[in-house]
Amino acid sequence: GYPVGEPDALLSLSVGTDDLLKQIDELAAFSDTPAPSVTRVIYTDKDVAARRYVKNLMKGAGLSVREDAVGNIFGRWVGSEPDLPAVATGSHMDAIPYSGKYDGVVGVLGAIEAINVLRRYGFKPKRSLEIVLFTSEEPTRFGISCLGSRLLAGSEELLKSLKSTVDAQNISFLDAARYAGYAQDQDDISSVVLKKGTYASFVELHIEQGPILEEEGTSIGIVTAIAAPASIKVDFEGGGGHAGAVLMPNRNDAGLAAAELALAVEKHVLESGSIDTVGTVGILDLHPGAINSIPSKAHLEIDTRDIDEGRRNEVIKKIHQSAFRIANNRGVKLSEFKIVNQDPPALSDESIIRAMEIASTELNLSRKLMISRAYHDSLFMARISPMGMIFIPCYKGYSHKPEEYSSMEDIANGVKAYYLA
Numbered sequence: 001g002y003p004v005g006e007p008d009a010l011l012s013l014s015v016g017t018d019d020l021l022k023q024i025d026e027l028a029a030f031s032d033t034p035a036p037s038v039t040r041v042i043y044t045d046k047d048v049a050a051r052r053y054v055k056n057l058m059k060g061a062g063l064s065v066r067e068d069a070v071g072n073i074f075g076r077w078v079g080s081e082p083d084l085p086a087v088a089t090g091s092h093m094d095a096i097p098y099s100g101k102y103d104g105v106v107g108v109l110g111a112i113e114a115i116n117v118l119r120r121y122g123f124k125p126k127r128s129l130e131i132v133l134f135t136s137e138e139p140t141r142f143g144i145s146c147l148g149s150r151l152l153a154g155s156e157e158l159l160k161s162l163k164s165t166v167d168a169q170n171i172s173f174l175d176a177a178r179y180a181g182y183a184q185d186q187d188d189i190s191s192v193v194l195k196k197g198t199y200a201s202f203v204e205l206h207i208e209q210g211p212i213l214e215e216e217g218t219s220i221g222i223v224t225a226i227a228a229p230a231s232i233k234v235d236f237e238g239g240g241g242h243a244g245a246v247l248m249p250n251r252n253d254a255g256l257a258a259a260e261l262a263l264a265v266e267k268h269v270l271e272s273g274s275i276d277t278v279g280t281v282g283i284l285d286l287h288p289g290a291i292n293s294i295p296s297k298a299h300l301e302i303d304t305r306d307i308d309e310g311r312r313n314e315v316i317k318k319i320h321q322s323a324f325r326i327a328n329n330r331g332v333k334l335s336e337f338k339i340v341n342q343d344p345p346a347l348s349d350e351s352i353i354r355a356m357e358i359a360s361t362e363l364n365l366s367r368k369l370m371i372s373r374a375y376h377d378s379l380f381m382a383r384i385s386p387m388g389m390i391f392i393p394c395y396k397g398y399s400h401k402p403e404e405y406s407s408m409e410d411i412a413n414g415v416k417a418y419y420l421a
């Protein structure tokens, strides 16, 4: 709503697209791989530098900045009634290896620009407005997605497991966080948890990461629900041995067990009969990784999702059964089958959907109600706040690769829809 001034004046305001374009490019330069790819992994030097950059932008927008013990960053514009629950927005800026510069970033830099627009307009918020930059939406380093928002929403399981979580280099989560300036001794990770009701609403702006909006020429996607994600880690152990000397009948090849399981994942996903069920083996590591050595260990990580939680759980059950059967048939050991997360889907709040419909009508923008097949920090914010998401089109639906692209016009439309809603 508009507490001051004329809605028409707000409608005619323009988004600072030049600044926003420049900021997206500057932020993309904090990367461990060369442009156009972006790789920005949590608590690395590049991540710390990018955080500094964003905190400066927040301060430049007049926000007061707070960081919690895991590095969730909060930029607050204090309202005239500061005791009321704030209206919040935000997203992430960590980038998986060799990805693009828009995933997450649009929702962070776009939100800061939305604040700048509102300030230029002379808007005086009643409720405080808060931008949240979430720590580690991507599971790249510590294997768990939406780490920051999962904690904010009070995941006891994660609070417990983080005490013993390590990365692939065996660096503990706590040491990595300390390296980046967080989780200092006096900081108890459980202090991160937000009380339900802290926010009156939470809205995330994000690129669609799918092709629908662009194909249909629709400007704005209004998310009605976020699909239910799960991830699983599997280890097989076999006998290994010499690739020439051990004859085929005498092998217990852990690598072939993994290959067979990867195909079983595809089969079980397709058996669901629904286009909405998906499964991916994105990590497959063989040990010792030599051409002339039979793999003695194989490690897989499996991502599976569905808008229907029960159907996704059925797929997980079948994958588990296949892992047992394959190990048995091949005489290898299934040394680990760990469900890392098995999250329910989340529904957007009806009143936020309505507000976004009204905003898109006022802006004369075409819109589509749609589900999000990707997960987002909003999945967890929905546990403690009414939640909504705005999608903008992206080139051919590309995401999680360097070709990811959204036009400034589409980004600006998203920013407008956000501040109007």
Ligand code: GLV
Pocket: 137, 138, 373, 374, 375, 376
């Ligand atoms: C998040 O990046 C996802 O995989 O949906």
Ligand code: MN
Pocket: 103, 138, 400
């Ligand atoms: Mn992503």
Ligand code: MN
Pocket: 092, 103, 104, 137, 206, 376
């Ligand atoms: Mn994202």
Ligand code: MN
Pocket: 137, 374, 375, 376, 377
């Ligand atoms: Mn995501």
